[in-house]
Amino acid sequence: MIALARKTLVYEWRRFVPSVFAVGFSGVLLVMQAALVLGIFGSAALYVTASSAQIWVGYPGTQSVNFGRDIGRDVEMRLRMDPDITAVEPYVWVDGDWRAASTGQGDAHGGVSIYLSGIATEASSMLFARVLQPWQRERLREPGAVIVDQADLGTLGAQEGGVAWINGHRVRVVAAVSGLRGLGGANVLSSLATAREIAGPGHEAGGTYFVARLRQGVKPASVRDRLNQASPAQASFGPYEAWTARDFARRSQRYWMLDTGAGAGVLFMALIVCLVGSVVTSQSLKAVVAASAREYAVLNALGVSRGALGRVVIEQSFWIGALGFVLAAVVSSLLLALAMAYRVPVALTPMAVTLCALLVAVLSLLSGLGAMRSLLRADPASLLR
Incomplete structure (x- = not known):
């Protein structure tokens, strides 16, 4: 049958x-x-998944990457003291207003909400390592240089080599890449120096997050637990919370998927x-x-x-x-x-x-x-x- x-x-x-x-x-x-x-x-977790960092450290209780708050530079020292951490980088996050113009700031294309990410420009840097090429990081070392996603060029009214303003600061688009398109706003990358200048006074040190690379063979969960261990010595570095990259990515995705x-x-x-x-x-x-x-x-x-x-x-x-x-x-x-x-x-x-x-x-x-x-x-x- x-x-x-x-x-x-x-x-x-x-x-x-x-x-x-x-x-x-x-x-x-x-x-x-x-x-x-x-x-x-x-x-929503692009910033984590596009980076090679294994540990992310930010303000306690952060629900998603784009809700980060500044933490002190002492936290960076705490990370560098850990024997299993081989490299640490700050990540500066700035909510900005983008204005593009052909002749000047007054003749603006229009305001667009953006997320400005200040990152390290060394070739071995962890942040956005899966998106940027070494030559693109090198271009970011130029004062006021920024990189945007190709798909956002029309939204931003920009083009490669063009000029724009972020929070009133003049910037220049030195490259357009694929893989930066995010949720809720256009993503713009710059050097740490450019991002801190745009952010204004009070952002000269520290960062919104610190990311870390671990020694070969070390389990990220064990380092996370050690960093989050409550003690008077830990409290002296200021408020912070550590997550593995996988956990922080899922945390961000879960917030946007279930809590919105x-x-x-x-x-x-x-x-x-x-x-x-x-x-x-x-x-x-x-x-x-x-x-x-x-x-x-x-x-x-x-x-x-x-x-x-x-x-x-x-x-x-x-x-x-x-x-x-x-x-x-x-x-x-x-x-x-x-x-x-x-x-x-x-x-x-x-x-x-x-x-x-x-x-x-x-x-x-x-x-x-x-x-x-x-x-x-x-x-x-x-x-x-």
Whole structure:
């Protein structure tokens, strides 16, 4: 009876095409929704994931990277005293107002909210190590030099080599790169000296965060726990809290995903996508079973048990789900490539792909069970009329 399921799919493929497309449609919706969620909220942790630092230190209770508060320079000394830390860098965060103009500050293109990141310019620096090339860091050493994302050039009204003003300070765009697009505002990179000058008095020392690199083989969690250990000596360095890079990235993503209205809206849309996909797939498979009702009734009248017929329906659902997933994978790959070409924030992880595949399999299985239930309830005598 199991061979019957495959032979039916082959010889009556036209009947099953709508079901395959229904499953594929559901898979595409799931994959694209997952890619958008990971891309949009993953950008909230861009500052962490684009850097090679293993430990981040900031003000206690910071919910997301963009909510950082200044901490004292003594914290840097505390990090340098740790035997497992080999390098420390300050990170200066400035909320700024960007104004671009062709002739002067008065003839401005318009104000745009930006996030200015002051970083070290050495070739081995950790911050944004996965985005910047050594020559780009070297360009940042020029007074007033900044780097922006290519996708934000239009928003900022800027171009490479152009001039703009941040909080009234003249800057020049020395390069435009890919991979800096963030959540909530345009990201702009500068040297520590430029960022502190723009930030104004009171920011000559210390930083919003300090990041650290560890010795080879050292577990970041152990260093984090040691840095966070409460003691009178630790308190003398001022208030701070340490996180591993992985924990701080997840902390930022979780805040934007679960603690904001935008995150709740996107997650609600994801649930709607799952519901729509399950309904479409279930109805499509039920239609296939209903169209084959007479054939199943004949087999049942010839002595084939309903349990055996149910197994045929389940295997058909399996093959439909497999074909639908292949279709979804092809279409999703094309859509993701198109989205990346237009710099839409999308991202996928192996875990997300696996979960989408499992959801498609569950949708197909549940739809097959629903179709089998309607088949088992049918009266063979009425079907043969």
